[in-house]
Amino acid sequence: MRTATPTRPATPDRAVRRRRRDRWMPVRLLGAVLVSLALLFPLYWMVVVAFSSRSELFSGETRLWPRAVTLENFERVFDAFPVVTWVGNSVAIALVVSLLSVTVSMLAGYAFAHLRFRGSTALFLLCVATLMIPLQVIMVPLFRLVTSMGLFGSYWAVILPTAATGFGAFLARQFVIGIPRDLIEAARLDGAGHVRIFLRIVLPLSRPLLAVLFFMSLLQSWNDFAWPLVALQDNTLYTLPIGLLYLQGQLGSDYGGTMAFALLSVLPMVVLFLVFQRYFVQGFARTGIR
Amino acid sequence: MTTTARTGAAPPAAPARPDGGGRRPGARREALTGYGFLAPLLVLVGTFVAVPLLGAAALSLQRTNGFGEGTWVGAENYLRLASDPVFWRACLNTVLFTVIVTPASMALGLGAAVLLNSVLPARALFRSVLILPMAVSGVATALIGVLVFDQNSGIADGLLRALGLPTVDWQSDGVAAFASVVLVTLWWRTGFNMLIYLAGLQGIDAELIEAATLDGAGPWQRFRYVVVPMLGPSSFFLVIMNVIYSFQVFDIVFVLTGGGPQNATTVLVTYAYDNGFVVRDQGYAATIGVVLLLVSLLFTGLRWRTSRTRDLVG
Numbered sequence: 186m187r188t189a190t191p192t193r194p195a196t197p198d199r200a201v202r203r204r205r206r207d208r209w210m211p212v213r214l215l216g217a218v219l220v221s222l223a224l225l226f227p228l229y230w231m232v233v234v235a236f237s238s239r240s241e242l243f244s245g246e247t248r249l250w251p252r253a254v255t256l257e258n259f260e261r262v263f264d265a266f267p268v269v270t271w272v273g274n275s276v277a278i279a280l281v282v283s284l285l286s287v288t289v290s291m292l293a294g295y296a297f298a299h300l301r302f303r304g305s306t307a308l309f310l311l312c313v314a315t316l317m318i319p320l321q322v323i324m325v326p327l328f329r330l331v332t333s334m335g336l337f338g339s340y341w342a343v344i345l346p347t348a349a350t351g352f353g354a355f356l357a358r359q360f361v362i363g364i365p366r367d368l369i370e371a372a373r374l375d376g377a378g379h380v381r382i383f384l385r386i387v388l389p390l391s392r393p394l395l396a397v398l399f400f401m402s403l404l405q406s407w408n409d410f411a412w413p414l415v416a417l418q419d420n421t422l423y424t425l426p427i428g429l430l431y432l433q434g435q436l437g438s439d440y441g442g443t444m445a446f447a448l449l450s451v452l453p454m455v456v457l458f459l460v461f462q463r464y465f466v467q468g469f470a471r472t473g474i475r
Numbered sequence: 476m477t478t479t480a481r482t483g484a485a486p487p488a489a490p491a492r493p494d495g496g497g498r499r500p501g502a503r504r505e506a507l508t509g510y511g512f513l514a515p516l517l518v519l520v521g522t523f524v525a526v527p528l529l530g531a532a533a534l535s536l537q538r539t540n541g542f543g544e545g546t547w548v549g550a551e552n553y554l555r556l557a558s559d560p561v562f563w564r565a566c567l568n569t570v571l572f573t574v575i576v577t578p579a580s581m582a583l584g585l586g587a588a589v590l591l592n593s594v595l596p597a598r599a600l601f602r603s604v605l606i607l608p609m610a611v612s613g614v615a616t617a618l619i620g621v622l623v624f625d626q627n628s629g630i631a632d633g634l635l636r637a638l639g640l641p642t643v644d645w646q647s648d649g650v651a652a653f654a655s656v657v658l659v660t661l662w663w664r665t666g667f668n669m670l671i672y673l674a675g676l677q678g679i680d681a682e683l684i685e686a687a688t689l690d691g692a693g694p695w696q697r698f699r700y701v702v703v704p705m706l707g708p709s710s711f712f713l714v715i716m717n718v719i720y721s722f723q724v725f726d727i728v729f730v731l732t733g734g735g736p737q738n739a740t741t742v743l744v745t746y747a748y749d750n751g752f753v754v755r756d757q758g759y760a761a762t763i764g765v766v767l768l769l770v771s772l773l774f775t776g777l778r779w780r781t782s783r784t785r786d787l788v789g
Contacts (some may be wrong), residue, residue: 221604322747324762325531
C-alpha cells in the first residue's frame with residue numbers, strides 16, 4: 186500500500202549528483218518557502234482580522250499586521266450568538282457520525298473482503314458508485330424522507346444520512362483484504378464464528394485503519410455543509426459551518442466578528458489534522474490504491 | 476447477525492452457483508453472515524441514497540413546491556430545461572470550472588509534489604503547510620475568500636493597489652468573480668493533488684531514474700518520459716476525483732458568490748439548491764439533479780473507457 190510518508194529522495198545520492206543537486210537546493214528551498222507563504226497568507230489574514238479592532242478594520246488602510254491585538258471580536262461573537270451550543274452540536278454530531286461510520290464500514294469491509302456471498306462484487310461496486318452522486322441530486326427527496334421519518338428537528342436528521350459512506354466501506358475492504366486468509370481459515374477450523382473472528386482478529390489487526398476511518402469521518406462531518414444547511418433549520422441545532430454562515434449573514438461587513446468565529450470553528454480540526462497528520466494523509470493517499 | 480444465520484431465514488437469492496461458493500459446506504451460512512455484516516451499510520445507503528434517488532427520478536416528472544401533493548406533468552420539466560438560459564449558463568459554468576480546475580490543481584499538485592520529493596530541508600514542515608487547507612471547512616475557506624476579495628476593503632485589491640496595479644472588481648465583474656472561485660478552490664484542493672502525486676512519486680523505483688540518467692536523459696527528459704508516465708495511475712485517479720469534485724462544487728460557490736453576479740458563477744448544484752429550497756420549484760430542482768447525475772456518470776464512464784490504458788505505462 187502506498188502512503189505519502191516523507192522519506193527518501195527520488196534518486197540515490199552519489200557524490201557527483203549530490204554536488205550538482207546542492208547548487209539548486211537554495212532555489213528549491215526558496216520556491217518551497219514562497220509557495221508556503223502564499224498558502225498560509227489567507228489563514229494568516231483570517232487571524233489578523235480576527236484580532237484587529239473594528240475601528241482599525243474600517244480605517245481603509247492596507248496593513249499586513251494588526252496595530253493592537255484585541256479580543257473584542259471574540260467577546261462580541263460570544264455575547265450575541267449561541268457559540269457554545271453550536272460547538273456542542275458539532276462535537277456531538279461529528280463524534281456519533283464517526284463512530285457509526287467506522288462500525289458500519291468495518292463490518293462491510295470484512296464482508297466484502299473475506300465472506301463469499303452472491304452479489305458481493307456488484308454491491309461493492311454500487312457502494313463505490315454512490316461517491317459520484319452529488320447530494321444536490323437527492324437533496325429534495327431526502328429532505329422529504331427525513332421529515333416523514335420524524336427525524337427533522339433532531340441531530341439524527343444529519344447523523345443517519347451521513348453515517349454510511351461508500352468511501353469508508355471501500356477503504357475498509359482494501360485494508361481488510363490484506364489480512365491473510367489463512368489466519369481467518371485457521372480460526373474457522375478452531376471453531377470461531379465470523380463475529381468472533383471479526384472482533385478478535387480483524388479489529389485488533391486493523392487499528393491503523395480504524396484511526397484513518399475515524400479521523401477522515403470526523404473531518405468530513407465537522408466541515409460538512411450542504412446537507413446540514415438543509416436539515417438543520419433551527420438556530421439551536423446548527424453545527425459550526427452553518428452557524429458561521431448564519432453569523433456572517435447577521436454581521437454583514439463586520440469581518441472582525443466573522444473571522445473570529447471562523448477561526449474558532451476551524452481551529453479544533455486544524456490542530457487535530459496537524460497532530461494526527463499521519464492518519465489523514467494515509468486516508469487521502471490510500472484512496473489511490475486500485 | 477449470528478441470530479439471523481441461526482434462524483436460517485431464507486436468503487434473498489442464493490441458489491448454488493456453478494462457479495463455486497454455493498456448493499461448499501457452510502456456504503449458505505457464510506452468505507447469510509455476509510449479508511448480516513453488510514446490513515447496516517445496505518440499510519443506511521438504501522434508505523438515504525437509493526430511495527431518494529428513485530424519489531428524485533419520480534419528482535423530476537412532477538410539479539410541486541414541497542407542500543402537499545405534486546402534479547404529474549410528464550416530461551415538462553425536462554423540456555423547460557432546454558429553454559432555460561440559466562440552466563445552460565450553469566452547465567457552461569460547471570464545465571468551465573471542471574476543465575480549468577482539474578488540470579490546474581493537478582499541475583500545481585504535481586509541481587509541489589516534485590519539489591517536496593527532492594532533497595530539501597524541513598520537508599515535513601512544508602508538506603504540513605501544503606495540506607493544511609484541507610483541514611479548513613469549505614464555508615470558512617469561502618468566507619476567507621469573501622474577506623480577501625471584497626472589492627471595497629479586500630486585501631487582494633489592497634495589494635494590487637500597493638503594487639501600482641489596477642484593482643479588480645471581484646464581486647461585480649462576472650469573469651473576476653469566476654476567477655475568485657477558481658483561485659479559492661485551487662488554494663483548497665491543491666494539497667490533495669499533491670498528496671496523491673507524492674505517494675505516486677515515492678512508488679517510482681529510483682533505479683529507473685538512475686538508468687535514464689545513465690542513458691543521457693536530462694532533468695526535463697527524465698521528468699517528461701520517465702516520471703510522468705510512471706505517475707499515470709495517480710493522474711488517472713486524480714482526473715476522476717477532480718471531475719467528481721468539480722461537478723459537485725457547492726460550498727465555495729454558495730458562500731463566496733452565491734452564484735452571482737447575474738449567474739456568472741452559478742453551477743448546476745447551486746442552481747438545483749436554489750430551485751429546491753429558495754424558489755421551491757422542487758420538481759424542477761430534481762430534474763436538474765437527474766441531468767447532473769447523468770452527465771457526471773457519462774463523463775466518468777467515458778474517461779474510464781478511453782483513458783484507462785493510455786495513462787498506464789504502455
